[in-house]
Amino acid sequence: MTVLYWLPEIEDWRGRLRALGNNPEAAWEQAVGLANSRLDFIRTNALDQTLLKIVGDTPPKSLGTKPIRLALLGSSTMAHLHPAIRVAGLRRGLWISIYENDYGQYWQELTDPSSALHEFKPDVVLFALDPHHLAAGVGAALDKTEAEHAFEEVRDRIRECWRLAREAFHCPVIHQAPLPLHPTVLGNNEHRLPGSRQALITRLNHALRALAEEDAVDLLALDARAAIDGLKAWHDPALWHRAKQEISPAAAPMYGELLVRLLAAKQGRSAKCLVLDLDNTVWGGVVGDDGLEGLVLGQGSALGEAFVAFQEYARELSRRGVILAVCSKNDEANAVEPFEKHPEMVLKRHDVASFVANWNDKASNLRAIAEELNIGIDSLVFVDDNPFERTLVRRELPMVAVPEVGDDPATFAQTLADAGYFEALTVTEEDRARGQQYQGNRQRERLKASTTDLDSYLRSLEMELIWRRFDKVGLQRTVQLINKTNQFNLTTRRYTEEDVLAIMENSRAFGLQLRLLDRFGDNGIIAIVIGKMNGAEDLVIDTWLMSCRVLGRQVEATTLNLIAETAKRLGARRLIGEYLPTKKNGMVKDHYAKLGFTVVDSREDSGSRAVLELPTFAPAATFITVTEA
């Protein structure tokens, strides 16, 4: 099954599609809503074609994300997958332009600088070499040495493709794992036949994991997905013979999902926080009515074990960096009790970064959770067994992901996994420590409440700002922050790994990553600054972004001191700060004025420029110690 079953069915789909209208901006907004419903491939194609007719080939002005130029380099037909890729982008507010090589010509276009591919200038490349193409020349007649040679040849050709793409386009590369679609010749022990095509593809897919790691390529794991859905849901031999489609059009919506999750994760747009309802979602029963003893949870019943399994999955997510929150209609004391006293609870109170249990409506509570955690409301995923609550939240907060989890806890974990909200490309140390960071935040809040004036509070935090230049170790975290920070972000310029590497090599620019420690722990990398010399005397602050978690702690002034010092070393006499307004960064509108810059150019729509003369700049005194790592 390749149905997008976690998305809700939508009423009057045809009517709403026809009502998209002629205004590109409004139609795009409406279409995002339609894309977030359970579309099969026919509806996916219909939505895509309708929207293309209205919007044309330029992204809507209101697009809050960086448009993506995706090159599909394949050996078989992929045209039938374009609509599903674009619609999966639409679902996330991403604009994707697609280029596909002429049939079978991926190698020629890659190596020819005058090809249409080079003219297209992709900013991400997907290689989709089909299994028939890869296994050409391999067969049961080969002996062990010949088969080994064939395997190495295929493997090296793939790596050469990656290298060529990197060299030509300096952009991320994704490789599609081929489907193991050849019928077996030997059977269970297919791997014992040296020239088996099926075994070659399986072995290649195994090898690709390690190779992709070495070459920093991301995988589109169709093989793993087909193992879940069944190969027959993904590939139809009759369609291969008819149209050279490796992927069946019926699986296109799921294909688009898988691919675009990777693209969205690269832009830092995966969800960050799993918000759980409690009664009949985390445990069986209603704690307020049934009491602690009456809950169905743990060994002894199938239902109780299913809830435990779901809690374990939530804890697994949390251990790799997903924030957990609770949003429940309950008296708080009742809601907390199982976390503290029920022996079968896997999740403990300290696993939950934001715990909201009251009788307000859930939409308001979800807003409060996002605010408390200082994350965008669009980075929440809300799991609730109650269809009424799900519908209410979707209507009030369409940007919150609310999966159709049904009412059987046995399926909750797989549903979340299938929906792919939390797609991540790596796990950084920051991710692992995130739970503890939010713990520390609560302790800080408590100290703040018990300290009367701000200065003594800040002093008592014993803060240390540790800075270092951009480096390869911190690269992933740097790119993640650049692409996901929306609120405290002066310019909202989005950069890829390759862009950041270019800044590291530029001697007239600097990139700084700042870490904040205090007596309650390590807050992790909390700010990024990129400065670029313009002319002999001006240092332009190209990017200045900061995590909202550390607002109000003098980090801004301390960072400015650091910028000024670093700029002087490059010979700068003036700092130029820019503010480019977006829907989300209103909080930093007066950032530079507050820090003592002179605003020289200010317009309502296009933002402002501000100047700071360095020779007369006196660094502000703060309670933060600054150290170079």
Added chain:
Amino acid sequence: MSEAEIYAGLQEIFRDVFLSDDIELRPELSAKDVPGWDSFKQIDIILAVEEKYRIKLNTRELDSLQNVGDLVRVIAAKTGG
């Protein structure tokens, strides 16, 4: 299932595939009569039919389809109509 019912169901599929409310299905309608009805759209139609009627058309049956009437006959035969 009666032929009339099959025509009504197919009509819906065709309107979604070709994004047009004007398509009126008749037995002799074929690819050359409908703008955009190429081999890929043909596959979309067949897959939608297979899903809707929970049947599977084999390669010989697909190759023998000349027009809408042929398709309706295959569906009727496979659904016991």
